[in-house]
Amino acid sequence: MRSIVIGGGVAGLAAAVQLAADGSTVLLIESKDTLGGRVRMRDSGNWLLDPGLHLMRRKGPLNQLLRKLRAPRVLGSRWNHREMLAIDADAGQALTVLATMSMDAEGVKVPEFVIPRGGWSSLVGRLIVSANQLDVMFDVGSSVEELVLGQDGRLASVRVSGNDIECDEVVLAIPPSESARLLESAGLDASELRRCTEQRSAALDVALEGKPMRPYSGLFDAKSGIIAVDVTAEDRIPEGADSSACTILHAVSLAGDGSEALQGIKEFLDSRCSGWRNMAAARRSTTSIMLHPCSRGERVDGSAFIGSGIAMAGCHVISEYHLSDAAVDTGRGAAKALKLSR
Numbered sequence: 001m002r003s004i005v006i007g008g009g010v011a012g013l014a015a016a017v018q019l020a021a022d023g024s025t026v027l028l029i030e031s032k033d034t035l036g037g038r039v040r041m042r043d044s045g046n047w048l049l050d051p052g053l054h055l056m057r058r059k060g061p062l063n064q065l066l067r068k069l070r071a072p073r074v075l076g077s078r079w080n081h082r083e084m085l086a087i088d089a090d091a092g093q094a095l096t097v098l099a100t101m102s103m104d105a106e107g108v109k110v111p112e113f114v115i116p117r118g119g120w121s122s123l124v125g126r127l128i129v130s131a132n133q134l135d136v137m138f139d140v141g142s143s144v145e146e147l148v149l150g151q152d153g154r155l156a157s158v159r160v161s162g163n164d165i166e167c168d169e170v171v172l173a174i175p176p177s178e179s180a181r182l183l184e185s186a187g188l189d190a191s192e193l194r195r196c197t198e199q200r201s202a203a204l205d206v207a208l209e210g211k212p213m214r215p216y217s218g219l220f221d222a223k224s225g226i227i228a229v230d231v232t233a234e235d236r237i238p239e240g241a242d243s244s245a246c247t248i249l250h251a252v253s254l255a256g257d258g259s260e261a262l263q264g265i266k267e268f269l270d271s272r273c274s275g276w277r278n279m280a281a282a283r284r285s286t287t288s289i290m291l292h293p294c295s296r297g298e299r300v301d302g303s304a305f306i307g308s309g310i311a312m313a314g315c316h317v318i319s320e321y322h323l324s325d326a327a328v329d330t331g332r333g334a335a336k337a338l339k340l341s342r
């Protein structure tokens, strides 16, 4: 089988690894210059500051996949969820919000988290290494323009930079609006995807020479919708620095994006982590990053176009999981659904 995966985030990498493990010839196409998806490492001097994923569920699909790929060094230490301070909420709610990064999530089983060793980039790097070992080919920096169906209504090729690449099946591991555009280019009805409403957030990552969050490992304030977690780990701090005297702090405004939301995070930290501004050794902030591609009720069936040889993956696809776990679950699910449909 000649399979194409469009999108090089966690969902696309998981799909590519699964398809290749099942014997397909796989080409992964990513429009940006680097793989890894919406969460990218940025240079923060000697500190390891990731602007996205910080915690993963100890028994979730991402961790399971990494174990399967024999990547134990990526798994990292446990995060202490018992020391999370919930403000105007109870501890269970705070952990549900942390597990889903959403204020309107239903209760989830209280998860145990780990801090990925080496941060997001080492985790994505491990998926890329596995994909390479399985002979997945990469076309990075190319955007897919069109899906082309044959007379039989099944996928015949994808058009990339004016060239048609013949294939038998495709996984769309890209946000709903992009998936809709490509499906419509093939004359398919993507109205359900068009109804998805993105949720964007402001986020702040800061390396602190001090422990202003003590005695807590995390803070959640239900009124402002701000969540802040201490994700300090030995491998995230510069050589020679003492992890017991530093903090890697990640804070997100779940209430929305924009400069006001970022300012809200800073003011919240002023009130709860006194002196943090004077301790900051490195900072990364974003006023707007996509946190969820849709609300939970808007998630779509990833197999809706399976008859045409097209499967969908990402957090807008129905899954019992959330965040990167949903990306991995739906990525592998898309590959398995295509295999079953052959």
Ligand SMILES: Cc1cc2nc3c(=O)[nH]c(=O)nc-3n(C[C@H](O)[C@H](O)[C@H](O)COP(=O)(O)OP(=O)(O)OC[C@H]3O[C@@H](n4cnc5c(N)ncnc54)[C@H](O)[C@@H]3O)c2cc1C
Pocket (backbone or CB within 6 Å): 006, 007, 008, 009, 010, 011, 012, 029, 030, 031, 032, 035, 036, 037, 038, 039, 051, 052, 053, 054, 055, 056, 057, 101, 142, 143, 144, 173, 174, 175, 178, 201, 203, 252, 289, 290, 291, 313, 314, 315, 322, 323, 324, 325, 327
């Ligand atoms: C602030 C923040 C904090 C988070 N914290 C956590 C956390 O603690 N734990 C956790 O598990 N998750 C967390 N997440 C969520 C996690 O980062 C995402 O769920 C995950 O990265 C989604 O991966 P994806 O592959 O589905 O999508 P994406 O990462 O969006 O990947 C899609 C890829 O497709 C590419 N693309 C788009 N259009 C095209 C096209 N036409 N052709 C080719 N390529 C295309 C894009 O460039 C992108 O690389 C967080 C996210 C944010 C923003």
